[in-house]
Amino acid sequence: MTLLYILAATLAGGLLSVLIAASLTVGVLSRVVHHLVSLSAGVLLATALLNVLPEAFESKASPQALFATLLAGLIFFFLLEKAELYRHSHHHEGDGHHHHHHFDQQQAGRGGWSVLLGDSIHNFCDGVIIAAAFLTDTQVGIVTALAIIAHEIPQEVGDYIVLLNAGLSRSKALLYNAMSGLAAVAGGVLGYFIVGPWVDLFPYLLVVASSSFIYVAVADLIPQLQHRLSMRDTLAQLAWLAVGMVTIALVVKGLHHH
Structure with missing residues (x-):
């Protein structure tokens, strides 16, 4: 049953963003992607700080060792971003960042395949994280999967817009x-069979997952929101952040009652 949960969660994370992108026009996607970034940042921070880290610290593992793992994870994802494998570009024409005309075409032409490679590696790692979370506890798995899905939607939509504006057909x-996105399924299945026997490592894997969520939210997503905006747009950002945080808080509370 746990493997079925992992398969369902990784498939949802990989394909939901594609279905959303397929159902909307480029103009609509360009207008909503920045709201999705705000929502994603709220979801990631709330998941890491309200659910996954508390679960890890409830284990018998040393708090000092877990904090050291958190620090190492943040440094690791910083270095991985330096290698341009982990970070996903959310920037495209029409996102409010004042890119020059043909920016998308240049980005896709020079880095389209590297973006897709980075997506695949990131999705594979997400699959392993989802597997570890479900093997720890079904509740933790559900919330972790929700956080990853919320993060994947703006990433994949942004990549889709770049590829589309570069001249690729929608299909x-x-x-x-x-x-x-299907790389997440491969990561989930591999994680289930490889991570499963190493139960004592679960708290550390959860902390690594949290470091990923925190780093992406603080270093990648939130800086995109730090622009001089009107009061209305600023309140909209705060509202979407709050929606993400409250959603995770309610999910965690609801699961604790079952």
Whole structure:
């Protein structure tokens, strides 16, 4: 049953963003992607700080060792971002960042395949994290999967817009994103069979997952929101952040009661 949960969660994370992108026009996607970034940042921070880290610290593992793992995880994802494998570009024409004309075409032409490679590696790692979370506890697995899905939607939508504006057909852009998303399924299955026997490592894997969530939210997503905006747009950002945080808080509370 746990393997079925992992398969369902990784499939949802990989394909939901593709279905959303397929159902909306580029104009609509360009207008909503920054709201999705705010929502994703709230979800990631709330998941790490309200659910996954508390679960890890309830174990018998040393708090000092867990904090050291958290620090090492943050440094690791910083270095991985330096290698341009982990970070996903959310920037595209029409996102409010004043890119020059043909920016998307240049980005896709120079780095389209590297973006897809980075997506695939990140999705594979997400699959392993989802597997570890479900093997720890079904509740932790559900909340972790929700956080990853919320994070994947703006990432994949942003990549889809870049590929589409670069001249790829809708079907090809969606196909490439879907194939990248399926790497999460491979990571989930491999994680189930490899991580499963190493129960004592689960608290540390949860902390690594939290460091990933915190780093992406603080170093990647939130800086995109730090622009001089009107009061209305600022309140909209705060509202979407709050929606993400409250949603996770309610999910955690609801699962604790069952």
